[in-house]
Amino acid sequence: MTVMHSTSGHFDASGTARQRDVAYARHRPDYPGILLGAVVVLVGLKLAWLLVANPNMEWSVVAQYFNEKTVLSGLGMTLGLTVVAMLIGVLLGLLLAMTRLSANPVLRAASGLYIGFFRGTPLLVQLLFWYNLSTLFPRITLGIPFGPDLLSWNTNDLITPLTAAIVGLALNEAAYMAEIIRAGLISVDARQLETAQAFGMTRGRALRRIVIPQAMRAIIPPTGNQLISMVKATSIVSVIAMGDLLHAVQNIYNATFQVIPLLLVAVIWYLLITTVLNIVQGAIERRYARGESGSITPRRKRRAATPAAAEELP
């Protein structure tokens, strides 16, 4: 006998409770989805075959130069540049973000101008500009504005490819990081800062202990993006004769004309670095998710529940 029956009579209420139970419903295969997936896999396999089987790829040359000394030293330069430029960029960006949020209108305007300028011009142009700084300012002088000079250098002694690369990458990065950090800071509930201050924390301590740790959740993912962009952006410095990874393989293929395999060497190294960074970013994100009752857990539970229900199908 059925336990469920319609009281209104407006709809067909036949069928037993078990027949009606959605847990035993037949699955509806997603035929268009399966077809599309098959096409993508097929095209992907063909592309992979083209790459692997193409004799012009010269995989033996790739293997020969992968651990070559000048390639590795170029790789070291790329990594070093990334770390130094990113470090300066983050610190300067934090400073810019704070001034952008400060109560002082002059500081706010100044950091706004900085961000506008460095985000508004191409990195390549900025790098060329720093590299050719001596034609604009033959000497660089440290002193009080409109007052006495304290220290003075010849610009050409100061600006080498290395310093031009670091300054160019770091100052550009600072503008982007400033906006990322600012967005992170304002994403934290304003009452958190107020509470910390009500308990006698100074603004600096409240930011360090209460606001910034919470802002990190919003800051880390885009910063990871920036770091990965930075790894690749360092390849631009090869135009000012800086010996980075790209410059190293260019030097080799200019002599051997094995352009594609040597570019592949660079590509594989770049991919390796960015993949490692991706994994590290994931680990850091999990660390700063503390205290958030995860939106991850329910999704996992739901996925785990579906196959279990499917097994009960007769």
Add this chain to the structure above:
Amino acid sequence: MSETHLAAPAKPLVCARNVYKRFGDNEVLKGINMDVNPGEVVVILGPSGSGKSTFLRCINHLETMDQGYILVGEEQIGYALRGERLHRLGARAIARQRSQIGMVFQQFNLYPHMTVLENIIEAPVGVHGRKRAEAEQLAYSLLERVGLREKADAYPRQLSGGQQQRVAIARALAIQPQLILFDEPTSALDPELVGEVLATMRDLADQGLTMIVVTHEIGFAKEAADRVVFMDGGVVVEEGKPADVLGKPQHPRTRAFLSRFI
């Protein structure tokens, strides 16, 4: 001279005189005078927009005021008299004044990235320079007192609203304040959770803590307050013993307000 002065000849802990505060064109406080004696529990009642929360926030300088002054203990909040001139205090001095005053907020405002224990020891260790072990010991005993000892390692999000507010009370007690301000501590709670928070507060009142409580809980005022202050339109309309203000209100606005709760 009010009756409370005669009953308690000790110097008041909090002394507010002629406090004015405006937000743009909106005058929120229009000359508040209030004394709170050490160990006294003062409940401030009043309709929304009467300025009671703003006044509370002036006491620890979360709001600046436009006129008048507030003294807590020996010090004027936010300012210092040097010679004959009054000077605004710097951020550090204001932070030091605030560190003596506990506060419990309507929305609890626990630090979500810290465990319950870390929430409680943050100010004692970071602001007051206590030893961590010492601060933890005090934190555990305070958690015991609010009945949440076993939640020390939980994160705020894993607690109910009532539990969060009890942790917030423990956090305010952990700085061993001379005064605790409660800003509508039960207004954000589900009705069935209000009782546990009020019970904790009643317990504190019995132990001689100096408390200023802004609330809509008439029952709490009746049972735990030494004095009830009724505010409306930015002024103190009526004040006195709870039995008098709540039982035999003199002012028509007090009567109108209280009639909504019966």
